[in-house]
Amino acid sequence: MQRAFTKMHGLGNDFAVFDARAQPFTPTPAQARHIADRRRGVGCDQLILIEPSTRADAFMRIFNPDGSEAEACGNATRCVASLLGRSATIETRAGLLRTRTIDRAVRVDMGQARFGWQEVPLAYAMDTSALPVGWDGLAHPVALSMGNPHLVFIVPDVDAVDLAALGPVIEQDPLFPQRINVNIVQITSETAVRHRVWERGAGLTEACGSGACAVGAALVKRRLTHATLTVHMPGGALLIEVAEDFAVAMTGPVATAFSGVIKL
Numbered sequence: 001m002q003r004a005f006t007k008m009h010g011l012g013n014d015f016a017v018f019d020a021r022a023q024p025f026t027p028t029p030a031q032a033r034h035i036a037d038r039r040r041g042v043g044c045d046q047l048i049l050i051e052p053s054t055r056a057d058a059f060m061r062i063f064n065p066d067g068s069e070a071e072a073c074g075n076a077t078r079c080v081a082s083l084l085g086r087s088a089t090i091e092t093r094a095g096l097l098r099t100r101t102i103d104r105a106v107r108v109d110m111g112q113a114r115f116g117w118q119e120v121p122l123a124y125a126m127d128t129s130a131l132p133v134g135w136d137g138l139a140h141p142v143a144l145s146m147g148n149p150h151l152v153f154i155v156p157d158v159d160a161v162d163l164a165a166l167g168p169v170i171e172q173d174p175l176f177p178q179r180i181n182v183n184i185v186q187i188t189s190e191t192a193v194r195h196r197v198w199e200r201g202a203g204l205t206e207a208c209g210s211g212a213c214a215v216g217a218a219l220v221k222r223r224l225t226h227a228t229l230t231v232h233m234p235g236g237a238l239l240i241e242v243a244e245d246f247a248v249a250m251t252g253p254v255a256t257a258f259s260g261v262i263k264l
């Protein structure tokens with residue numbers, strides 16, 4: 001079987017996007033791993049499927065390179081929104097997301113950050129605004145869900161953290177029944193931060209949209225920054241706006257690299 005795809009990225013967080021609205025396609029975990037493989041397949045941080053939806057302009061499914069399916073993907077939501085036109089509603093497992101494309105930037109209402117321990121989820125009850133846990137100098141993170149699970153550690157210097165070593169250990173800790181995305185953030189001013197991420201099921205990526213939203217919500221929860229802030233990641237920056245009810249909006253660029261066909 002041959003399948004056409006569009007290779008896109010949001011700040012270097014890259015995706016193989018398959019439009020499955022006309023031709024249904026559900027990759028097996030092995031096929032998702034093959035497509036994401038940067039030597040044997042297309043190569044991407046996530047495989048994205050656009051499917052029909054009865055509630056929105058499209059349903060978006062998200063597969064990590066390890067074959068696991070995720071509930072949310074901020075950067076891919078911006079990419080798919082840019083394919084659907086000026087303002088679109090996209091349904092994911094996390095719910096309905098409203099998007100608006102203004103020139104080359106896309107704004108996504110990513111929904112409310114959820115801080116309940118069962119919403120993250122954690123394996124048992126804890127104060128999610130400062131978990132009483134630590135790993136090699138990373139301590140007292142904020143735990144929350146943006147539809148997908150996130151941990152946010154506030155650190156003095158993001159470059160001093162060996163995230164490649166610590167990320168997988170924390171991601172797989174039994175405290176997180178569905179594993180977790182591991183974010184570290186350094187506050188550089190009231191309205192700007194530096195962010196690095198170890199993504200669940202994907203590892204280190206250049207940027208993480210839901211992670212940037214989680215960072216904004218965590219810092220506002222801890223009253224450490226302004227509610228509108230710029231999150232700087234290795235691949236570029238996102239504007240994050242956190243509302244009173246912890247609804248989070250994210251605005252940033254998208255790019256299409258090329259189209260292709262892969263044999264499965």
Ligand SMILES: N[C@H](CCC[C@H](N)C(=O)O)C(=O)O
Binds near residue numbers: 046064149207208
């Ligand atoms: N690895 C994430 C999904 C992709 C998130 C990221 N690429 C984004 O832009 O939000 C997870 O398993 O929850």
